[in-house]
Amino acid sequence: MAAVTQTATPSTWSDEELAEVRGRLQEEIDELEADILRHESEIASGDVTQGAGDDQADAGAKTYEREREIALTLNARDLVAQNERAIARIDAGTYGVCESCHKPIGKERLQAFPRATLCVTCKQKEERR
Ligand SMILES: [Zn+2]
Numbered sequence: 001m002a003a004v005t006q007t008a009t010p011s012t013w014s015d016e017e018l019a020e021v022r023g024r025l026q027e028e029i030d031e032l033e034a035d036i037l038r039h040e041s042e043i044a045s046g047d048v049t050q051g052a053g054d055d056q057a058d059a060g061a062k063t064y065e066r067e068r069e070i071a072l073t074l075n076a077r078d079l080v081a082q083n084e085r086a087i088a089r090i091d092a093g094t095y096g097v098c099e100s101c102h103k104p105i106g107k108e109r110l111q112a113f114p115r116a117t118l119c120v121t122c123k124q125k126e127e128r129r
Contacts, residue, residue: 013096013107021114022090025083032076032083039073082115089117098122 013021043066089095098105098119105119118126 018090018095021095021110022087025087025090025114029080029083029087032080036073036076036080039069039076043069043073079115082117085117086115100126 046066086095089097096105096107096110097103099117100122101119103119105116109120110116116123
């Protein structure tokens with residue numbers, strides 16, 4: 001582990017740091033895609049609650065499970081898209097710049113949320129809308 005020097009310019013990224021963030025994002029994409037494939041095969045098989053009977057309560061549970069699987073899959077897909085966008089921004093050299101006000105997002109925030117595309121201020125503004 002290389003020594004990290006905390007300087008007064010927290011918004012500049014070294015190539016190593018960018019490569020590390022990129023690696024984290026890519027790793028997450030791989031995990032999410034594995035999840036998506038698993039969920040999709042469960043949804044496709046239609047047997048999320050295998051072995052359940054056919055009475056009303058079980059039918060309801062089946063629908064609920066199915067809907068939950070679909071929601072999880074959609075959520076995972078959304079995260080994959082966000083991660084891919086962050087990677088594209090790293091490759092384009094625009095990573096770490098707020099998409100709204102074009103100021104630096106801040107390294108600390110990005111290390112906590114590598115896929116953030118808005119600075120804290122803009123994010124709060126967006127949430128208030
Ligand atoms: Zn901003």
